[in-house]
Amino acid sequence: MNNITANYGKSYLPTQGLLVYRQASNSHHGHVQAFDVDPVSGHPINFHPLTEQESKQLAKILTVEKEKKKGFLRLNGLLPENVLYLDADQGRVMWYTPPQQRHLYFIESLTIPNGIASLPALVWLASKNYLFLFALLSAEKPTIDTPLYYAPFFNTNKQGGVCMGTVSVGIRQSSTLNEFMAAWEESFFNSYFSHLFDEHQPVQGNIIQLWQRLIDQHTDFPLDVLVTSPFTLKLLTGYTDENN
Template identity: 50%
Template sequence: MTPNVPLYQPKAALVVFTASGFTAPYIEYYDMDESGSPVNPHPLTVREAQSLSKALDTREQAGKAFLRPEGVLPDTVLHLNPSDNGSVLWYTKPQRQQLYFAESLGLDNGTVALPALVWKATKKELQLFALNGKAKPKIDTPLYHAPFFNLYQKGNVCMGNVNIAIKSAATLEEFITAWQGYFFGSYFSHHINDHNPVGVNLFNLYKELMADPEKPFPTDTLKTTPLTLKNLL
C-alpha cells in the first residue's frame, strides 16, 4: 500500500553566480514549467528574496517547540507556561547533591543532603524555594527559603558570571535539566544583603552534612517565607 504522502512539484530554482575578483554573488531566479524545466530566468527581485527569507525563517517553528514535553508530562512539573517567554514551575525531592564553593568562602566542595526544592524559571531567571516535607506540593503548601548562598530574600538566584543559554526550541525536559545543571554547576560564594536562609550558620551546616553522608537535611532549620505555591503561579 502506497503511503499517503504529499507529492512535491518543483516551482522555482535559484542559481548563484560568482566572478573572480568580486565578493558579491549574482543570483538568478528561474520559474519551473510543468515538466520541471527551468524557464524565465531573471535577476532575483526584492519580493522574491523576501518570500524566500520568510520560507527559511524557522523562528516561529522554534517558538512553538519551546517547552514542549518529549512525552507524558513529568510528574515533577507543577505549572507550565509554554509561550515564547514562558516559565516552568517544578519540584525536586530530597536528594544528595555535589556543591561547589568559591575559594573566598573557605569551604571545600562536597556532597550535601538537600531538602525538597521548588524551582521557577524563565529563559533568563531562576527562583528557588524549599519544602518542609517529601510530598508533592499543593496549591496551599507553604514555601521556605532555599538553604543556599547566592540567593536573594525573595528567592531569586544570583547566577554570577554563569552564561545562561537556554535554547529557543528547548523541550520541557531539556529546559529543566539545563537550569538544574547551571545552578548546581555554579560556585556559591556569599550571602546576599546578609540574607541567611536558615536558622543556623549555613557554613557550619554544610560542613556537618558533608562530614556525615547518612545525615538528612535538618528541615527544622529552614526559615519560612510568607509565600505558598499559589504565589508562584
C-alpha cells in the first residue's frame, strides 16, 4: 500500500506585522509602520517605519504567492481528453476514468479480502477539500446530460460525496492538473473502505457479497447492480463542498 501522507502543509509562525496609517480627510496619504513579533509572548515589539529592505522582502513574498496561485491546476501541454470540466479559478476539476481494475482495501470487519477488482467507468469532481464520485453505464465519454449512477463503493453518501476519513490527499498549491487528478485517484484507491452511512445503499443487493465475488472471481463489474442517481454532469458543475 502506498504512503499517501507524505505531503503535509508546513507550519508558519508570525514574525512581523504592518500597520497602515491614513489621513482621516485624505485616504490617499499615509505611511506604513512595521513591527516585529516577540517569539515568546507573541506581542508586537520594535515599531519602526517600513524600510526599503522590508518592502523588497514583502514584494518577493507576494510575488511567490501569486505565482503559486497561477500554477495551481496549470496544464502541461494539451487538456487531457478525460477532463470534462475545469474551473481553475475555483480550483475544481471534473474528469472521468474508463472501466479499469484496481487494488482495493477493506477493513477486516467487512470480511472482504483486499485485492484487485474490476470497476465501472467513473466520474470524479474534486477540489482541494472535497471529492464527489459517480458511476457510468457506458465506457464512452459522457455528455452534459448523461445520467449518472451512484459510485458502488463504501464511504459514499446520497449526494455522491466521499468520506476520506483521516486520509491526507496531499494536494499542493502548485499541483498541476495531472498531479491533482492523480493525487485524488491514488488517495481514494489507497484508502480503506469501511462503512455505509446516511442510510445510503450504493448498489442493488448486498454490497459486501458483491465485492467478495468481484475480488474472488475476477469477473467484469455487473452494471445491472448500479443505482440511478438524480444527477447529471450539468448539475455537478454547480456543486461545492457545501453539497457534501
